[in-house]
Amino acid sequence: MMEGSISNRIRVLRFLNGEMSQAELGQRIGVTRQTIAAIEAGKYSPSLEAAFRIAQVFNVPLAEVFQWDTKATQGA
């Protein structure tokens, strides 16, 4: 299995959108401020729907918000 992790640019995108607060972003996609903080910190992976909603708020494609970083693994 390919190993990797999800990274995101939500902090940068919030800054570029007039320093939007976590609470405001959370309100616009229907989650709490704490959930946005967890997503931003990479501790919680949002559902596909929430991910699309975040991208929609920033008016960017999904790939600009979330990236899949693959790790080089040894063995089969």
Add this chain to the structure above:
Amino acid sequence: MPYREKTAWLSLIAMAVTFGPYFTITANSMPEALPNLRQFGLFAIAAMVQMLILGMGHLYLGRRSPQDARTPPDERDRTIMRRSISSAYYVLIVGMILVGCVMPFRSSGWTIINAALFMIVAAEVVHYSVVVFSYRRQA
């Protein structure tokens, strides 16, 4: 601290201050015969005090942050809830197998009742501990 983490802490504290003493007293004076009004009274007091603490605690937390109390759980809250309930389920099922299938051959009366209560409380402790742990590590 998220509202749901606060309520999980409240439930843990309520259980610790009610069923902690209940099981300590019970372990020191194991009642066997049924019915046992003293034992039943002790359980009734523990249950009522727990309900009182939970009721007053929820009222207090709800008044302190009414917005959070009204907000329905989001997808992360639901994920944490699912995880905590599935962890507690295993504790409960193992406990009930022990209490319902093993203990009747060796014990009787209040010993079985208290063992069943203990497993229910243990499952609840696991449930709320997983909730608190999940919110603490932001998962």
